[in-house]
Amino acid sequence: MIFLAKVAEVPDGERKLVQVNGVSVALFHHEGRFYALNNACPHRQGPLIRGTLEQTAEGGRCFIRCPMHGWRFDLATGDSHGRPGNATVYPLIRQDDELYITL
Numbered sequence: 419m420i421f422l423a424k425v426a427e428v429p430d431g432e433r434k435l436v437q438v439n440g441v442s443v444a445l446f447h448h449e450g451r452f453y454a455l456n457n458a459c460p461h462r463q464g465p466l467i468r469g470t471l472e473q474t475a476e477g478g479r480c481f482i483r484c485p486m487h488g489w490r491f492d493l494a495t496g497d498s499h500g501r502p503g504n505a506t507v508y509p510l511i512r513q514d515d516e517l518y519i520t521l
């Protein structure tokens with residue numbers, strides 16, 4: 419388990435790029451939930467941290483749209499909906515006011 423960030427560092431609606439053991443992790447805080455993804459889009463390594471968040475009516479799911487070519491990924495699962503690669507999502511653990519992940 420690796421320390422990622424303090425909860426207070428990423429208010430709801432914000433995002434933060436964190437380097438963890440040489441990996442760029444895009445941390446999102448969206449409507450009370452935190453999500454951690456590998457920042458590199460599986461298509462051509464576009465920076466997901468600069469993507470557009472999209473909320474849909476699909477069970478309240480939230481997506482990140484890559485700023486490079488528009489592939490869309492489920493924030494919680496990394497699912498790319500038929501594209502030939504999913505985003506890597508890291509399990510997040512919250513302990514009090516700190517967030518941890520496993521790579």
Ligand code: FES
Nearest residue numbers: 459461462464484
């Ligand atoms: S690099 Fe992300 S869609 Fe192409």
